[in-house]
Amino acid sequence: MGRLVVVSNRVPAPRDRQQPAGGLAVALRDALSEGQCLWFGWSGQQISEHEKAERDVSIDHVENVTYATIDLTHAEFDGFYQKYSNAILWPLCHYRAGLMEYNRKDREVYLDVNELFARKLLPLLKPDDLIWIHDYHLFPLGQALRDLGVTSPIGFFLHIPFPPWSLMKALPGGTKLMQNMQAYDVIGLQTEDDARNMNDGFSICGVKARAQVFPIGIDPESFAEQAKAGEDLAEVQRLGESLAGKPLIIGVDRLDYSKGLPERLKGYETFLQRYPEHRGKVVYLQIAPVSRGDVEEYRLLKQGLDEAVGRINGSYGDFDWTPVRYLTHPVPRHLLAGFYRLANVALVTPLRDGMNLVAKEYVAAQDPEDPGVLVLSHFAGAAPEMEDALLVNPHDADEIAEALHKALIMPQAERKARWALLQPDVWRVTAGSWARDFIGTLAKVKRA
Ligand code: ADP
Numbered sequence: 507m508g509r510l511v512v513v514s515n516r517v518p519a520p521r522d523r524q525q526p527a528g529g530l531a532v533a534l535r536d537a538l539s540e541g542q543c544l545w546f547g548w549s550g551q552q553i554s555e556h557e558k559a560e561r562d563v564s565i566d567h568v569e570n571v572t573y574a575t576i577d578l579t580h581a582e583f584d585g586f587y588q589k590y591s592n593a594i595l596w597p598l599c600h601y602r603a604g605l606m607e608y609n610r611k612d613r614e615v616y617l618d619v620n621e622l623f624a625r626k627l628l629p630l631l632k633p634d635d636l637i638w639i640h641d642y643h644l645f646p647l648g649q650a651l652r653d654l655g656v657t658s659p660i661g662f663f664l665h666i667p668f669p670p671w672s673l674m675k676a677l678p679g680g681t682k683l684m685q686n687m688q689a690y691d692v693i694g695l696q697t698e699d700d701a702r703n704m705n706d707g708f709s710i711c712g713v714k715a716r717a718q719v720f721p722i723g724i725d726p727e728s729f730a731e732q733a734k735a736g737e738d739l740a741e742v743q744r745l746g747e748s749l750a751g752k753p754l755i756i757g758v759d760r761l762d763y764s765k766g767l768p769e770r771l772k773g774y775e776t777f778l779q780r781y782p783e784h785r786g787k788v789v790y791l792q793i794a795p796v797s798r799g800d801v802e803e804y805r806l807l808k809q810g811l812d813e814a815v816g817r818i819n820g821s822y823g824d825f826d827w828t829p830v831r832y833l834t835h836p837v838p839r840h841l842l843a844g845f846y847r848l849a850n851v852a853l854v855t856p857l858r859d860g861m862n863l864v865a866k867e868y869v870a871a872q873d874p875e876d877p878g879v880l881v882l883s884h885f886a887g888a889a890p891e892m893e894d895a896l897l898v899n900p901h902d903a904d905e906i907a908e909a910l911h912k913a914l915i916m917p918q919a920e921r922k923a924r925w926a927l928l929q930p931d932v933w934r935v936t937a938g939s940w941a942r943d944f945i946g947t948l949a950k951v952k953r954a
């Protein structure tokens with residue numbers, strides 16, 4: 507098999523390369539552990555317009571992986587990342603066409619940056635490479651590489667949902683975007699629904715391409731080990747002591763409107779209203795690090811959440827009880843694993859999510875003898891694999907409230923039985939199996 511070349515907008519920062527954090531980086535760790543690999547993408551740095559002419563690819567080697575990154579100008583960062591990727595494609599793919607802020611100029615910058623990626627990557631490529639492109643930032647990159655004469659197998663994986671064509675066609679230039687997908691030999695999505703939507707789009711646009719399902723997972727063994735080891739960490743013990751015997755409800759999400767955070771808080775507020783017996787007797791810890799904080803919609807979301815948390819704590823709190831503990835900074839993964847294990851309930855209620863790895867991490871982190879309960883949205887890509895969680899409609903505050911009450915009073919035998927039904931799939935569909943399946947399929951294309 508040829509060398510694996512991974513391309514994504516985000517590449518782990520140098521300090522994270524030994525122990526990467528974040529869904530995409532963690533998921534790719536196994537895929538990058540064998541043979542020589544190249545990972546190409548944005549450096550995370552911005553430069554001024556007059557530095558653009560001098561810009562070059564930075565190369566850095568860590569074990570068998572070569573990291574090759576380029577800087578973006580402020581204008582490229584704005585048009586390509588903030589606007590077209592995160593204020594147009596992201597809302598649309600998460601079924602929120604109303605939040606889309608379309609501007610033709612941003613589309614041009616998006617296409618230009620994809621061409622820039624292709625031009626900068628080209629000299630680094632070898633003839634027998636397998637090229638694997640990731641996510642919505644880079645939909646047209648395959649075609650841009652083909653236009654430069656690249657004949658290697660190229661695969662594309664979309665980490666986020668893909669909506670029905672009736673919605674996607676709201677994107678000006680959407681048909682062209684679909685036509686460009688013909689450049690890919692393998693196209694992967696997270697769920698059957700997403701693949702069906704994309705394939706319907708292909709047939710309506712007359713595009714000869716086919717999307718397949720490659721569900722993503724975590725590395726359950728190492729996560730479970732981390733969670734168990736977390737029991738001995740001072741920070742995890744401090745959290746435990748601060749609870750003073752109260753059950754812990756945990757939420758862990760990037761601060762993103764797709765995660766349903768305002769709706770979740772409304773659900774928790776309804777729970778406190780409808781079940782007064784839990785007031786003063788439960789703690790909800792929401793960890794929601796700020797993400798894409800310069801995009802307007804994300805700024806508004808944070809304002810709304812700050813207010814909602816203040817309102818709930820003001821109305822229901824007491825001098826010795828804070829109903830919601832709310833952090834907007836990230837927590838290191840080893841602590842997060844320990845926090846999950848301590849939590850009696852995880853609230854994972856996105857309005858729409860490609861997969862949602864937090865749901866799988868929570869299951870992996872549990873003590874099999876005394877597991878917690880997962881409350882999961884029907885609209886997480888993980889839901890079809892996790893039907894033994896308490897599934898809820900995140901738009902229905904009463905349903906969230908009822909599920910929380912049910913989770914908190916659930917007998918241990920039922921918690922164990924539900925966990926035993928959730929666990930096998932989390933161990934079967936892993937980050938490793940996902941990457942192996944995708945790369946194996948791409949490698950066969952080459953032989954054909
Ligand atoms: P998304 O890719 O949309 O952010 P996922 O749930 O699929 O959502 O993946 C998020 C990843 O980032 C998970 O591995 C999760 O543990 C990690 N993560 C999310 N929130 C935090 C946080 N507050 N601190 C540290 N890691 C986080």
Ligand code: F6P
Nearest residue numbers: 516528529530641665666797798
């Ligand atoms: O999973 C979707 C995704 O957009 C990844 O591509 C990305 O790395 C992650 O979420 C975090 O988003 P961002 O790179 O915009 O911080």
